[in-house]
Amino acid sequence: MAGLSRNLISKGKDLSVKRLRTENIDLDAADMKILRLLQKDARASTAELARSVGLSAPSVAERIKRLQENGVIEAYCVKINPAALGLKLSAWLRIRPVPGQLSVVAEIIRETPEIAQCDRVTGEDCFIALAHVGSVAELERVIDRIIPYAMTNTAIIQSSPVVARSPLAAVKRSP
Numbered sequence: 001m002a003g004l005s006r007n008l009i010s011k012g013k014d015l016s017v018k019r020l021r022t023e024n025i026d027l028d029a030a031d032m033k034i035l036r037l038l039q040k041d042a043r044a045s046t047a048e049l050a051r052s053v054g055l056s057a058p059s060v061a062e063r064i065k066r067l068q069e070n071g072v073i074e075a076y077c078v079k080i081n082p083a084a085l086g087l088k089l090s091a092w093l094r095i096r097p098v099p100g101q102l103s104v105v106a107e108i109i110r111e112t113p114e115i116a117q118c119d120r121v122t123g124e125d126c127f128i129a130l131a132h133v134g135s136v137a138e139l140e141r142v143i144d145r146i147i148p149y150a151m152t153n154t155a156i157i158q159s160s161p162v163v164a165r166s167p168l169a170a171v172k173r174s175p
Contacts, residue, residue: 025071025072027072031063034049034067037053039166049064082116087132087133087134089132089135090132090156091130091133091139091154093142093143093146093154094128094154095127095151096150096152105146105149105150106120108149109146116130139156
């Protein structure tokens, strides 16, 4: 792994972690309705959305383009059930790098395909990562890649009372 950190420095690789945008974009009722409709069915046609919103298809297409350009709509994607792929065990890993190893740990996390999501956080830990694996032994192998450079604390997910709720749920609906 010592070669890993030299490699990263020599290649000038950007190790910055994605930062959340703090800019507010003015969204009107039509934008919010378009977002809610796309949240329910990202494959809905512009014509279908236009009928539901009460605008023309070109107007809806322009709004969607603006929402994409401003980073409100980040992606259109398929949500895959990890268990259907044999990844029946999911766990949250709290990761606290040892001093001087933050960028190395970030790179290890990025290179670990079992880690589906990772956020840099405040508090005692620097990262919280979600891993999907097929067994406890596979989870142990994931952790073993990290522990030479960080302390970890793992919580295996038993159930999920709330599964990836959309941020739209927290936004008050207009009358």
